[in-house]
Amino acid sequence: MIRKFLNRLFGRTDPVTYAINAYIEGNASADEMKLVEQMMRDDPALEKDLATQQALLGVLGRIGGIEAHRSFAITPEMVAAAESSRSVVSKLAELFAPQRKLALAPMVVTGFAALTVALLTIGDITGVVEQSGIDDDSFSISAIAAVSAAAPEVGGGGIAEPEIADETAASAAQPAAAARAPDSGVTAEDSGAIDEGQDAGAAPTLAAAPPQDLESADATLEFGDDDEVAKRGELIPEDSEESAVAAQLQEAIEPGPETESITSSGIGSDIGEGAGAGAADGATAGAGDGIELPLWQLQIVLAAIALAAIGAWAGLRRVRGE
């Protein structure tokens, strides 16, 4: 059964079939004759059966040829009429006619699209793939908001960043900060406790953050002129506890390629960034560290392709008059 299937798949014929055909046609080779004779010894009825087929072939060969009683010569008018009567759709329909190799194309496209949609859905459920794309904006907003919300408390006096910490961002930051609060056991108003809480929450986040996150953090750290940076330098927490926190954070962000350029003046902001990144991580990585894909967009497009292929297939069948 499997052998027959493989033979059919690769266009090969069973040697027995070759031998029997050749025997009936009277042009069997020595090996084929040997094989057929062996088969006839095993099954005596086969000899008469093959003789019948030989006689049948003789009768078929005696069937006279058919002559066309008219000429099929063509004229320019015939060709022009054929050209004009064939629309683009009918040409397409002919192209995908069942006996042609492209006949299965709509089915293959539909199957592929449906399978991909199913795999994406399964991947989404199991966390192998995650939605990406449009979440990037919300990610940055929440991160910036968390920076603005967390940085003043780390710095004790607070760093005023009106260009970033607008009301929207601040309101967005509240849920993020609140979401972290149960873990750290602090409130947003408790600046001293936040130092420890942020330390606990931010450091792993920074350690896990990919280099590009750190690069973008650097980019935000490098804003402003030298005076502003110097001013920030004055805001560095001076007590030993906060210095320890800063040291730990510095240690945590060591893997980043450009973390050496982070000055102590940026640490307060860095802590906030860490908090923001942690909040964002909670939003995106909560479902698992899967491959980020524009899931729903892909699913919609693939489903549309599948529907279009089915529609095209049905339409072409209709055009062909089936």
Add this chain to the structure above:
Amino acid sequence: MTNFDEERFIQLTRDGDYDAFNRIVAEYQDAVFAVVLRTVRNRAAAEDITQDAFISAFRKIASYRGGVFRAWLFRIAKNASLDYLRKMSRRPETSIDEDIVYFSETVRDDSADPLADALNAELARLIEDCLGGLSDDHRLAMVMVDVEGYQYDETADSIGVSIGTIKSRINRARARMRDCVQQQPELLPASMRL
């Protein structure tokens, strides 16, 4: 056949020469028509299909990229024939049996015996019926190889399948034909009776 320079006529046809193409038509029209008629078993339909096949061949001549030209023509005619049969099979109100083309007077026998002639005509009708009972693919293969006498490779090229597939189809078609004709043993020559 001696004056038939196929390559030259094909080249002229590519340049839009209708006369050159009509020389090709004259050369192959009987062969194409015979295969189409024995496949679709309806003379009017076979004439339309053959005509359309030649028009289509003229329009598509640019896509002919060498090989046996007759096989290329057969492929076009085969596709048109199968399209027709598929349409007919989906229209139960239309019966192709209404205009069956029998192989009457076509089983050649040199004997002058009227009884033998009558038996041959009956046998031809039986064979036609049995051929009609085969699947389209099997019938096409059997008509080309066993009736028209084309080689396996040209038949495979014409139908667009491998030689192995053709041999397999021929093998099955012969077995089914044998079973079919055995149902009326009185019409068969002694050599065909089991």
